[in-house]
Amino acid sequence: MLEMNHISKSFGNLEVLKDISIQVDQGKVIVVIGPSGSGKTTLLRCLNVLERPEKGEVTIDDQTIDFSEKLDKKTIRELRKQTGMVFQNYNLFPHLSVIENIMEGPVTVQKIDKQQAREVAMRLLEKVGLGDKADVYPHQLSGGQQQRVGIARAMAIDPKVMLFDEPTSALDPELIGEVLQVMKDLAEEGMTMVVVTHEMNFAKDVADEVVFMDEGYIVERGAPVDVFENPKEERTKRFLNLIQQ
Amino acid sequence: MAKMYLLSNFWLSADNLQTLQDSFLPLLKGVLYYTIPLTLLAFFAGLVLAITTALFRISGVKILSIIARVYVSIIRGTPLLVQLFIVFYGFGNLGVSFLKFSPFVGALIALSLNTGAYASEIIRASILSINKGQWEAAESIGMSYFQSLKRVILPQATRVSIPPLSNSFIGLVKETSLASTILVAEMFRKAQEIVATTYEPLLIYTQAAAIYWVLCFILSLIQGRIERRLDRYVN
Numbered sequence: 001m002l003e004m005n006h007i008s009k010s011f012g013n014l015e016v017l018k019d020i021s022i023q024v025d026q027g028k029v030i031v032v033i034g035p036s037g038s039g040k041t042t043l044l045r046c047l048n049v050l051e052r053p054e055k056g057e058v059t060i061d062d063q064t065i066d067f068s069e070k071l072d073k074k075t076i077r078e079l080r081k082q083t084g085m086v087f088q089n090y091n092l093f094p095h096l097s098v099i100e101n102i103m104e105g106p107v108t109v110q111k112i113d114k115q116q117a118r119e120v121a122m123r124l125l126e127k128v129g130l131g132d133k134a135d136v137y138p139h140q141l142s143g144g145q146q147q148r149v150g151i152a153r154a155m156a157i158d159p160k161v162m163l164f165d166e167p168t169s170a171l172d173p174e175l176i177g178e179v180l181q182v183m184k185d186l187a188e189e190g191m192t193m194v195v196v197t198h199e200m201n202f203a204k205d206v207a208d209e210v211v212f213m214d215e216g217y218i219v220e221r222g223a224p225v226d227v228f229e230n231p232k233e234e235r236t237k238r239f240l241n242l243i244q245q
Numbered sequence: 246m247a248k249m250y251l252l253s254n255f256w257l258s259a260d261n262l263q264t265l266q267d268s269f270l271p272l273l274k275g276v277l278y279y280t281i282p283l284t285l286l287a288f289f290a291g292l293v294l295a296i297t298t299a300l301f302r303i304s305g306v307k308i309l310s311i312i313a314r315v316y317v318s319i320i321r322g323t324p325l326l327v328q329l330f331i332v333f334y335g336f337g338n339l340g341v342s343f344l345k346f347s348p349f350v351g352a353l354i355a356l357s358l359n360t361g362a363y364a365s366e367i368i369r370a371s372i373l374s375i376n377k378g379q380w381e382a383a384e385s386i387g388m389s390y391f392q393s394l395k396r397v398i399l400p401q402a403t404r405v406s407i408p409p410l411s412n413s414f415i416g417l418v419k420e421t422s423l424a425s426t427i428l429v430a431e432m433f434r435k436a437q438e439i440v441a442t443t444y445e446p447l448l449i450y451t452q453a454a455a456i457y458w459v460l461c462f463i464l465s466l467i468q469g470r471i472e473r474r475l476d477r478y479v480n
């Protein structure tokens with residue numbers, strides 16, 4: 001379904017991803033954890049080519065991109081249409097109303113009829129619990145609400161995989177739950193997801209696999225119970241101790 | 246004696262009032278027929294030029310970016326008055342009929358080129374001021390470069406650029422007075438002609454100044470309205 005094979009990415013002399021490979025089966029949720037600067041965001045961004053790795057392959061569904069070859073923009077856009085990205089700081093379009101934010105992808109990119117796009121957007125909005133906020137602007141919403149709109153916007157292009165980059169880390173504690181709940185619902189509906197998060201309870205409840213990254217390597221991976229309860233690697237233990245304090 | 250003369254100019258005597266009244270219509274004509282059309286046309290032509298130039302600059306295509314830089318550098322590095330003279334007298338003297346402009350067209354070309362260069366820097370800065378996350382959000386839903394620009398970046402950059410562009414526009418209203426030097430019958434040229442017959446420079450030029458001020462004041466009111474409208478989505 002989703003595969004990343006031997007991906008390497010550097011910024012100048014700094015090697016941020018070192019020969020990373022992951023596979024996610026259809027309908028599975030994989031949670032990526034790791035200290036700051038370990039390359040989690042970069043990994044996600046490589047999956048939808050917001051960053052260009054120097055080496056390796058990404059496969060989503062039946063489309064494969066080999067980064068050692070020359071890529072045209074169209075191929076990259078095709079891959080992006082298969083992935084929905086949810087950003088840490090939402091990145092909603094401030095000049096568009098909530099419903100217009102969600103309709104933007106379907107209307108502009110997929111050329112879907114406006115009326116039809118509005119219906120789809122409305123259904124998504126209701127799904128994230130914001131059916132009554134269609135016509136307000138993003139700045140009129142709380143952070144948690146904005147992030148839920150962000151999820152709906154990403155879902156609107158009907159992606160095969162959803163990518164989340166610390167979707168709750170910019171939120172006040174009391175708003176985190178509502179966003180995690182929406183993500184949980186998505187997982188239960190069978191969405192394939194890659195989630196970077198430090199919400200351990202979410203990882204335990206929802207993840208099929210947890211990946212621990214450090215310094216551009218995957219240090220350890222496995223079922224949540226194994227990684228959290230019985231980490232094998234010293235670095236994993238240290239990290240888990242640190243965040244559980 | 247000199248003091249008396251000065252006073253008589255400030256004093257709105259019946260004579261002075263009559264002079265002001267007589268000159269008002271010709272000045273207004275200069276405003277309506279030349280100052281305003283010249284400002285509007287030069288601003289919109291300049292804006293098109295400015296957007297193109299700004300997009301050239303940020304395109305990442307080396308040759309386009311160099312063209313844009315050279316253009317902006319030349320215009321910003323030379324006085325508008327000199328640009329006017331080159332376009333009108335200079336080109337007019339080449340003996341190429343295609344480059345022999347009427348005073349109005351000559352002024353329009355010079356003012357457009359001038360506005361285009363300055364406004365392109367405003368637009369470029371506005372585009373660059375938009376958070377990188379906006380580009381990424383647009384691209385993440387599959388938009389192309391131009392779709393992102395058109396649907397996401399430019400609408401937001403417009404909001405940022407309205408105040409400085411309004412300044413350029415207001416500046417342009419006043420800069421049209423330079424067109425008097427190439428015989429465009431705009432308001433200031435009219436004022437000079439009236440002074441030549443009435444010998445009332447203080448009175449007439451002050452009147453012209455007052456009319457410029459009123460024009461600019463109205464424009465700043467309009468600017469305020471536009472900004473409030475566009476503020477809808479900004480907190």
Ligand SMILES: Nc1ncnc2c1ncn2[C@@H]1O[C@H](COP(=O)(O)OP(=O)(O)OP(=O)(O)O)[C@@H](O)[C@H]1O
Nearest residue numbers: 011012014016034035036037038039040041042043
């Ligand atoms: N555009 C960039 N240019 C240069 N260096 C970068 C760039 N983006 C990321 N880096 C560097 O790459 C490394 C990995 O960054 P990344 O954002 O992937 O880490 P992360 O695991 O997501 O960290 P955090 O938990 O803080 O979000 C860091 O050292 C970072 O400074």
Ligand SMILES: [Mg+2]
Nearest residue numbers: 040041042166
């Ligand atoms: Mg990160």
